Amino acid sequence: MTVAELRFDGLVAIVTGAGGGLGRAHALMLAERGCRVLVNDVGVEIAGQPAPTASSVVAEIAAAGGAAVADDHDVVTHGDAIVARAVEEYGRLDIVVNNAGVASGGPIGPDAPARWATTIATTLAGSVAVTGAAWPHLVAAGGGRVVLTASQAMFGAGGGAGAYSAAKSAMYGLARSLADEGRRSGIAVNAIMPTAWTRLTQLLPPGPITELLGEHFPVEPVASFVVWLCHRDTPVSGETFSVGGGRAGRVMLAENRGGRIDDLDPASWTAQLRELLDVDPVGLALPRSMVHEVAWQAANLGRAVTSAYRPGGALAWDPHEPGDDHPGAV
Ligand SMILES: NC(=O)c1ccc[n+]([C@@H]2O[C@H](COP(=O)([O-])OP(=O)(O)OC[C@H]3O[C@@H](n4cnc5c(N)ncnc54)[C@H](O)[C@@H]3O)[C@@H](O)[C@H]2O)c1
Incomplete structure (x- = not known):
């Protein structure tokens, strides 16, 4: 060719x-x-x-x-x-x-x-x-x-x-x-x-x-x-x-699902070390912007911050796909 x-x-x-x-x-x-x-x-x-x-x-x-x-x-x-x-x-x-x-x-x-x-x-x-x-x-x-x-x-x-x-x-x-x-x-x-x-x-x-x-x-x-x-x-x-x-x-800059504590005790994070450092690719997100990163945090807290982050919303995104906003013919 x-x-x-x-x-x-x-x-x-x-x-x-x-x-x-x-x-x-x-x-x-x-x-x-x-x-x-x-x-x-x-x-x-x-x-x-x-x-x-x-x-x-x-x-x-x-x-x-x-x-x-x-x-x-x-x-x-x-x-x-x-x-x-x-x-x-x-x-x-x-x-x-x-x-x-x-x-x-x-x-x-x-x-x-x-x-x-x-x-x-x-x-x-x-x-x-x-x-x-x-x-x-x-x-x-x-x-x-x-x-x-x-x-x-x-x-x-x-x-x-x-x-x-x-x-x-x-x-x-x-x-x-x-x-x-x-x-x-x-x-x-x-x-x-x-x-x-x-x-x-x-x-x-x-x-x-x-x-x-x-x-x-x-x-x-x-x-x-x-x-x-x-x-x-x-x-x-x-x-x-x-x-x-x-x-x-x-x-790409990736982020895992992270750990989570339900109290304010700093010592509770020790038990979260595995989750904090986890690199299982299934749990990795590839945020395209700071807005998407906050959506990822919310998702992993089990909270949809606003309806815009839910599927079909203006800020909804696939955390595993970093590139669907490519400009095409920029
Ligand atoms: N060679 C590598 O494997 C490698 C790896 C990673 C990054 N880089 C980056 O690639 C670029 C080119 O590096 P290179 O390997 O060809 O080295 P190089 O030193 O030959 O090229 C750098 C050039 O930049 C010029 N320069 C430095 N400061 C300047 C300034 N303030 N204004 C105008 N010109 C200035 C230097 O005179 C030099 O010619 C650099 O940014 C370097 O950090 C190179």
Whole structure:
């Protein structure tokens, strides 16, 4: 079976942190398919490696016959300037790939706020700044695509990676909430947890994981998935996917039925430990929003809070089906 190539002719994308690693691969693949790309990178050095530059990627795109412009602003402080540059250069904006990220911070402690600030700001404040400045232009373009970059560190990460873990976890809820905001304007927002062999993963202590990454996780398969997410025909929004090596899987926040006590004695919870920690999939719910989560609480208390939560009501939902509100042709 032949699949028609996904094209982006006439469209404009911003890819942040695209001077190397994953961002470079996203920018190259979008440009190969006709997209005009603003390649952003402020050029952060790590472990003595040379700082990536946006202009080198722009030169690669131009050499391959594509259209791109370089930008070296910081996503945290200059989201508006990054967006303004793309719109000045190309007259519109359709796609934002928030890829810039750093992974410093160290263990928790009294000075953690200062040490953790850059890592948290780059992913969270940076994604909000660029996406926020882009939003009116996406609306004006009749819809758009936003990709946020989370990490497997959402599942927890040792070695003093609390800042990184916290910042990346924020992308899950942000994707959900912005997808809801974007629905009426045709803007789809998704997050990825990428796995690829880059200068970032090359910092991991050598061992079986680095061998695995080096052999089986090049950047291009992640870029391929990101480019798919960026296409206007891709009917997915509000999701988070783990992506690497040509595989992608949906990541979901689930909640069990929980335990319950009928008195106010804190000691009563000890007898509920099994129910509290239970992971029987039959008893798991996949709430699509905070409203649905409250409905799940009510259901497990044996109470229908309002008739709206009962079958057929406006807020009724199937707790085991997270995706029936997909926008279709967003
Ligand atoms: N490589 C992986 O397996 C992996 C896993 C999980 C998440 N990620 C995430 O994927 C993204 C890309 O990572 P990578 O592996 O290609 O590493 P990378 O270090 O090569 O890429 C990150 C890029 O972001 C740029 N950058 C950092 N702060 C910036 C800022 N304030 N403004 C503009 N640019 C900035 C850096 O200069 C760098 O070029 C990051 O968000 C990273 O956290 C990567």
